[in-house]
Every structure is written in structure tokens, then in C-alpha cells.
Amino acid sequence: MANRKSLLVPNARAALEQLKFEIAQELGIELPADGYYGHMTTRDMGSIGGTITKRLIQMAEQQISRRY
Secondary structure, eight states, X not given: OOOTTOOSSTTHHHHHHHHHHHHHHHHTOOOOTTSOOTTXXXXXXXXXXXXXXXXXXXXXXXXXXXXX
């Protein structure tokens, strides 16, 4: 079984990081420049993660609808 944090597509890490920064900016949440998220609120991180999940689901639905 794969590690929970391991990606099925390793090259996707950079794209997910970019998506995280874009969504944080859209939500008006400032991410720390040093990459340490320990001082971020759970609410802010949850907002970012939830929005990432919604966006990825939308992208998958669009790809599926194009196939059929």
C-alpha cells in the first residue's frame, strides 16, 4: 500500500504546489515564505485544502465529460 502522502503521479507535486498558492491568493490567505505551515490556522489550511479538492474534482469531471 502506498504512503498516504505519496503521489500516484510524482511529477504532479509542482502542479499541486502551484494550485495551493493560487487558491491561497484567491482566498486572501498569506502562505509563509519559509514553507513552515505550523503557525497557520486550521481554518485557513482547511479552506485551502477543501478548495483544492473541489477544483480537482471539477477538473476530473470535465475530463470525464469530454470522453463521453
